Amino acid sequence: MLFYKLFKDKDGRKVGFVQANEACIEAALLAGMRFFAGYPITPSSEMASVSSEKLPMYGGKFIQMEDEIAAMTAVCGASMAGLKAMTATSGPGFSLKQEAIGYAAMNEIPCVIVNVQRAGPSTGLPTQVSQGDVMQARWGTHGDHPIIVLSPSTVVETADLTFDAFNLAEKYRTPVILLMDETLAHMREKITLPAENELKLVERKRATVPPSDYRSFDTRFGDVPPFEPYGGKYHFHITGLTHDEMGFPIVEPDDVVKAMDRIHRKINNNLDDIVKVKQFQTDDAEILLVSFGTPVRTCLGAMEIGRKEGLKIGVLQLQTIWPFPDKAVLNLAKKIGKIFVVELNMGQIINEVQRASQGKSNIKGINKYDGLFISPDEILSHILESKG
Amino acid sequence: MMENIIHDYLRPKKSFPHVWCPGCGDGIVLNAMVRAIHSLGKSKDEVVFVSGIGCSSRAPAYTDFSSLHGIHGRALPFATGIKLANPKLTVVVFSGDGDALAIGGNHFIHACRRNIDITVVVINNNIYGMTGGQASPTMPTGAYGATAPYGNLDRPFDVCKLAAAAGANYVARATAFQFFQLEKCIKEGIEKKGFSVIEAVTPCPSLYSFFNNTGRGVDMLKKLRDRAVTTQKAATLSPAELEDKIVTGVFANENFREYCAGYAELVEKAERSKKNEESL
Numbered sequence: 220m221l222f223y224k225l226f227k228d229k230d231g232r233k234v235g236f237v238q239a240n241e242a243c244i245e246a247a248l249l250a251g252m253r254f255f256a257g258y259p260i261t262p263s264s265e266m267a268s269v270s271s272e273k274l275p276m277y278g279g280k281f282i283q284m285e286d287e288i289a290a291m292t293a294v295c296g297a298s299m300a301g302l303k304a305m306t307a308t309s310g311p312g313f314s315l316k317q318e319a320i321g322y323a324a325m326n327e328i329p330c331v332i333v334n335v336q337r338a339g340p341s342t343g344l345p346t347q348v349s350q351g352d353v354m355q356a357r358w359g360t361h362g363d364h365p366i367i368v369l370s371p372s373t374v375v376e377t378a379d380l381t382f383d384a385f386n387l388a389e390k391y392r393t394p395v396i397l398l399m400d401e402t403l404a405h406m407r408e409k410i411t412l413p414a415e416n417e418l419k420l421v422e423r424k425r426a427t428v429p430p431s432d433y434r435s436f437d438t439r440f441g442d443v444p445p446f447e448p449y450g451g452k453y454h455f456h457i458t459g460l461t462h463d464e465m466g467f468p469i470v471e472p473d474d475v476v477k478a479m480d481r482i483h484r485k486i487n488n489n490l491d492d493i494v495k496v497k498q499f500q501t502d503d504a505e506i507l508l509v510s511f512g513t514p515v516r517t518c519l520g521a522m523e524i525g526r527k528e529g530l531k532i533g534v535l536q537l538q539t540i541w542p543f544p545d546k547a548v549l550n551l552a553k554k555i556g557k558i559f560v561v562e563l564n565m566g567q568i569i570n571e572v573q574r575a576s577q578g579k580s581n582i583k584g585i586n587k588y589d590g591l592f593i594s595p596d597e598i599l600s601h602i603l604e605s606k607g
Numbered sequence: 608m609m610e611n612i613i614h615d616y617l618r619p620k621k622s623f624p625h626v627w628c629p630g631c632g633d634g635i636v637l638n639a640m641v642r643a644i645h646s647l648g649k650s651k652d653e654v655v656f657v658s659g660i661g662c663s664s665r666a667p668a669y670t671d672f673s674s675l676h677g678i679h680g681r682a683l684p685f686a687t688g689i690k691l692a693n694p695k696l697t698v699v700v701f702s703g704d705g706d707a708l709a710i711g712g713n714h715f716i717h718a719c720r721r722n723i724d725i726t727v728v729v730i731n732n733n734i735y736g737m738t739g740g741q742a743s744p745t746m747p748t749g750a751y752g753a754t755a756p757y758g759n760l761d762r763p764f765d766v767c768k769l770a771a772a773a774g775a776n777y778v779a780r781a782t783a784f785q786f787f788q789l790e791k792c793i794k795e796g797i798e799k800k801g802f803s804v805i806e807a808v809t810p811c812p813s814l815y816s817f818f819n820n821t822g823r824g825v826d827m828l829k830k831l832r833d834r835a836v837t838t839q840k841a842a843t844l845s846p847a848e849l850e851d852k853i854v855t856g857v858f859a860n861e862n863f864r865e866y867c868a869g870y871a872e873l874v875e876k877a878e879r880s881k882k883n884e885e886s887l
Contacts, residue, residue, distance in 0.1 A: 253692075254688070254691070254692055256684075256688060272877070272880070275870075275873055275874045275876075275877030275878075276877045276878060276880060276881035277881075278874075280691050280692060280870065282687070282688075282691055284684060284687070284717075285684075285713055285714060285717035286713060286714075288681060288684070289681070289683075289684035289687075289713075289714055289717070290684075292677065292678070292681040292684040292685045292688065293684045293685070293687050293688030293691070294688060295677075295685060295688060296657075296675070296684070296685040296686060296687065296688025296689040296690075296692065297688035297689065297691065297692035298688075298692075299675065299688075299689060300655075300688070300689045300692035300693045300696070301692065301693065302692045304688070304692075318678055319678060319681065322677065322678050448693075449655045449673045449675075449689055449693065449696060450652065450653060450655070450673070450693050450695065450696045451652055452652055453673070454618075454651060454652075454671055454672060454673045455673055455674075456618070456621075456667065456668050456673070456674045456675075456676065457674070457675055457676065458668065458675075458676035459676065459677065459678055460676070465620055465621075466668075467621060467668060468668075
């Protein structure tokens with residue numbers, strides 16, 4: 220049962236007035252997502268519902284698994300069988316998925332995980348907004364691991380970053396987390412999806428060597444190993460154990476370091492491709508608001524109102540939050556003396572802003588964690604308060 | 608004389624030795640599984656061998672099938688993702704008693720209920736071997752282990768009763784001593800459309816024996832031979848006579864609709880809806 224309708228415009232683009240949860244799945248389908256495994260949880264459940272209805276129409280597979288862990292592991296399996304795969308969840312479910320996310324990072328399994336953030340800890344406020352999972356998205360699974368996390372602020376951006384998430388997952392053979400929040404998930408906005416011929420889709424690099432020469436994690440062609448799916452001439456092994464290029468367990472210290480360095484290097488050497496930010500009126504700004512996700516909208520509102528009252532506010536939106544946009548933050552910290560970090564938690568990303576800005580700017584947090592969304596007035600009153 | 612085909616199925620580039628202790632039953636079960644696949648004439652290309660964590664879960668690394676050594680307890684959801692993504696594949700899972708029934712117990716019953724065409728061999732040695740001999744969900748009440756120094760309080764699961772009750776299409780049990788019966792059960796399980804569970808009862812002469820004084824591998828195999836009774840024989844025995852017995856044979860052989868086949872039917876309905884959508 221769908222609660223939205225899409226219409227085609229004169230150029231063949233699908234247009235609709237949809238929630239971000241719906242937009243995400245519509246974009247994922249265009250991005251080539253053909254497997255969704257899910258488990259019911261507020262406020263992400265619509266994604267499973269839409270997938271269950273739409274995927275069979277597109278030759279894809281939807282499965283409701285017995286729990287969150289099973290959903291994440293099924294996604295890993297399906298991706299290894301060659302399908303672009305995703306799952307969606309929220310706080311408690313995101314906690315449960317962590318071990319399997321680490322497995323995907325370790326075995327370089329392309330996949331997309333959506334976490335629609337709700338207030339925690341524990342069951343918290345299931346129907347209310349939060350951005351409390353910023354650090355969990357980075358460090359939720361155990362061990363040093365590479366990860367990419369994107370955070371959209373509008374319904375349109377949800378679709379855009381969903382395309383990016385699938386493309387980055389395929390390009391770098393890595394799990395990518397789309398970090399949304401409850402306010403965005405259930406917000407309706409007009410969206411125009413790109414026509415199929417307008418899409419720039421990335422597919423995972425395939426092997427060029429004969430089966431006898433194939434290695435599960437071949438490093439001869441760069442840091443991202445070519446991928447072959449299960450079911451074919453290429454026979455290979457994967458394991459969550461620290462492994463060599465063949466996928467077999469290793470314990471030699473030098474080999475371990477080599478393996479660990481490579482899976483991090485493939486992300487860290489490509490930050491310019493992966494890390495995206497947006498700047499709004501930062502050229503003449505004297506006050507910088509740094510934010511991500513839905514509160515960016517509020518920051519833009521505060522900027523507009525503030526500027527009318529003579530406050531030269533600029534906004535830095537972090538679309539990619541992990542790897543953290545160190546360069547963009549440092550550049551702005553060097554020229555803007557006052558930074559406010561706006562987030563719907565008790566202060567998580569602010570620590571990264573402080574680290575990246577290397578003491579070049581005066582940094583304060585504007586935090587809200589009462590389950591409600593933040594208003595421009597709240598931001599402005601914080602700014603005015605600190606002015607004294 | 609039995610033809611030894613195992614060498615044709617070992618991974619050419621994997622360095623041995625394997626991790627299993629002398630007298631372990633895991634190699635016997637692996638050999639039975641390989642022979643079952645061989646006798647079905649399956650190409651290695653179409654097989655995916657999946658496992659979780661534990662001694663027996665190391666098996667997929669050794670054979671020349673594509674394979675996935677997963678995370679503890681989750682072999683079945685990994686396998687479910689693979690099978691649903693590509694239903695043409697033959698997916699075989701190895702999972703120990705702890706992997707399949709404790710940490711993976713929920714996945715186990717739901718895989719039975721879903722009845723997806725996967726064959727799982729539950730290698731049951733009644734103990735956690737890899738972690739040092741802790742009590743497992745099939746350890747007999749009163750037996751000793753690293754976490755049961757005063758004797759195990761829990762009652763053991765009956766793997767086959769559990770699987771049959773949860774809706775698996777094929778359920779069978781054999782011991783590591785009954786090699787040909789084991790091979791036949793695995794073969795029937797793979798042939799069966801739907802979820803198949805084969806419980807292979809194996810000896811752990813390292814840790815189970817260390818805590819319970821059950822002798823060496825050969826002693827334990829002989830004990831399995833002596834304890835095994837067929838389902839037909841079991842029907843004639845009293846509960847007291849059955850106390851220490853291992854009932855072997857087939858416990859379920861059903862033809863409930865297989866999940867991927869059901870999905871294919873669902874796609875037809877969805878395609879009709881798509882036509883409505885496209886006519887907008």
